[in-house]
Amino acid sequence: MAESSWLERPGLDKAAGEEFLREAFQVLLDEAVRKGTDVTEKVGETRRPPARWWGGTERGSLPDRGRIPFPPSPQVCDWKEPQELRELLDLELRSSGELPERLLERCRDVIRYSVKTCHPRFFNQLFSGLDHHALAGRLITETLNTSQYTYEIAPVFVLMEEVVLAKLRELVGWSSGDGIFCPGGSISNMYAMNVARFHHFPESRQKGSWALPRLALFTSRESHYSIQKGAAFLGIGTDNVHLVGTDERGKMIPEELEKEIQRVKAEGAKPFFVCATCGTTVLGAFDPLDGIADICQRHGLWFHVDAAWGGSALLSSKHRHLLTGIERADSVAWNPHKMLTVGLQCSAFLLRDTSGLLQRCHGAGATYLFQPDKFYDVTYDTGDKTLQCGRRVDCLKLWLLWKAAGTEGLARRVERAFAYTRYLAKEVKRRDGFQLVLEVAPAIKERMMRKGSMMVGYQPHGARVNFFRQIVTNPTVTKDDLDFFLDEIERLGQDL
């Protein structure tokens, strides 16, 4: 085609595009939203299990395993080995485009072989479940496709982010402050470390670490690994992360923190930052914030709370006592995409500061984006508070969910999750044989994945062997699903 003819016409067919979008939405509604959340739905073809599933080597060598279930109905995942899946998907990118029918087939396959994280028997991660209102917010976000840097380009979302962050701060116990949504809790934690460093040593921004004494930061040995990653990335070094001892429930021991600070000071390093955790990743422990706050105050250290997982407990008047003292923090990381089913990613970094520290720490004032001669109040151009340039809109999904459920509805979700945890703990104690299970977690996990009936994470912990970590925040989970979880572990592990 000659170039001149291009110039007269759009480069894509809008009507055909809209038709495709409509059909793709129907596919995702049927295959992902409806079937993906239905415990009675059988997805995937009916099939004999591969012989290797049972440790057999020949076709038809299936031994009699009594109550061990035959796996015809993957629901949560349809497990394929990487090579097999690669062949099924035909991922290669070629010169020519494909027809809409073929593309819709591809959409179906992508959904089919993906894990249904919205399924009531998906317990594998700290996020799970699907909230339809939050999802609607996400679809609108994707369609509007703007970047959260200036009022000019994201007027609705600049104001909305302000309101949502203020509401989260209010739950923390602050009537003022600052904040920003970050691409995940790890980066929120890193923001905290960087702002703390800048607060103590403003010259760090220009001169780097060479101008500073050797810094030291403190977190419990149960804390999230992003603290280590952050220390490496920020040029602080993992050797300067001091892991403080915890009690048998996984909570930081304040006396150990005090001792560690003294020791590090005596060695000539400069403590500047303490990270407490509310909801540790493996055990779900809440550090004693008041005791830690006292120590931070005494030594003049920045007090950060990583409440990525546990922050949502602040919504419940019944459970918010777990975070007593959080109002004394200098900064908080809180991921509503976990317990509140908002959808990846929605991670708030909150600050008590009202002096513009975040902006001074991160701002670069690029004149092509943050022109000072704009015709409106440029304090609404909040994008320079971040490390990013383009930044996704993460507030709409949480805002729409909140408008739909109300604070009360969100509180009830949190309370459900705690109630289920109690139920499950009681049931595990009641059932014989669950101690035994702990030693065979990887084998049971393999059987569960190949069957696709449910997903739950496992990990070792200190000297303890591998065990399952069960998470029950998905609002569609009921007692039946938890009973299924326990029964299924018994079934899968019976012969081990």
Added chain:
Amino acid sequence: MAESSWLERPGLDKAAGEEFLREAFQVLLDEAVRKGTDVTEKVGETRRPPARWWGGTERGSLPDRGRIPFPPSPQVCDWKEPQELRELLDLELRSSGELPERLLERCRDVIRYSVKTCHPRFFNQLFSGLDHHALAGRLITETLNTSQYTYEIAPVFVLMEEVVLAKLRELVGWSSGDGIFCPGGSISNMYAMNVARFHHFPESRQKGSWALPRLALFTSRESHYSIQKGAAFLGIGTDNVHLVGTDERGKMIPEELEKEIQRVKAEGAKPFFVCATCGTTVLGAFDPLDGIADICQRHGLWFHVDAAWGGSALLSSKHRHLLTGIERADSVAWNPHKMLTVGLQCSAFLLRDTSGLLQRCHGAGATYLFQPDKFYDVTYDTGDKTLQCGRRVDCLKLWLLWKAAGTEGLARRVERAFAYTRYLAKEVKRRDGFQLVLEVAPAIKERMMRKGSMMVGYQPHGARVNFFRQIVTNPTVTKDDLDFFLDEIERLGQDL
């Protein structure tokens, strides 16, 4: 409600949720996709312009401004001052939830007052336009809501990311290598700086900057501001970012780079990293990569190319010469969400390295996620290569677009963009008065925003006054839209 009754029932109404989702999709299709891309559509109520729009102070004081247009039909944006918009939207989050009808009304309002970045007359940012296939990929991504860390939880997307990254590397000129999608180009550039530091000084990860000589890095004075932000965040310090001189087109002058390296070395600092830019933010300049690569090779420096904007020119056999030498880079940042209309965010960080440098630099090996005793090949658990823990799926939207358009179709889009640039340059030269316009950019910008007829960015550059930066990558843009752009600037600026 008593707690025991909760336990028996799901915490949300799935049927009502699906119905809401279906209706919300219809709203986004009608209001955002269809009207948002239609140049003939009139959105917003018919209204008299506020008096202040014309500089008047009283109702009805509209002066006769000849050809200056009356603004009844905002299309790209429906400008409201922050306070006015806050009142229109009722953003407050309350205790009780709202009914579906009210929530759908809210969805309509969010769309109505948001900027239509998909509109053919939105030229304000390096991203613009809407590709329906990419959008379908984004909607499916949101619905599946998984995190790209392990094969277990994202089997399809682990394999898909591998294929997409390999394809991008192939276009760079590498038959092997490594990479990862990052939350934006700024963070991709920071990954490059961190990997380069780790490559030169592996001890930096544990010991921090104190164990290293004072580092120095180099980039042109036209480079993106994320290099400065990254130097501050990584503990390197902005003083150690050396801005190299550029020619009148904005390209780095290799001789200046050489001189600067010599000077910095003589001062006792340790050069380790050079960032070249392909497609600078304001002028769109491509640095001479071969000349820069020679210098990096001679001094043993990490050679990073920030091709966030310009990388997509590699798809066109006609224009890829602009990036000659990119194959000699150690790392490349490339954002398909810009020129390829994939949607925010899709930012690839690509590496030539095949030794696992990225994993060694960033990996933390958290045992709750990256268990070494899994039943499948854990090299597919690629999540530990990143700084993040949870990581959004950014590959599907690009993969689906690529399957739909083919490499040829993508190449044609790039070529359209270059052809329109030539057309526009020719027209600007042909029309009288466009020099004059440069001095009144902020005033014209204000009028354009209040009218809502189009959006284009402006900025100063060095000693030059504010000017408009026009971007023409949206595939639905035609010559008519560019003619409109020029006519509209004339109209808006006529009396200035």
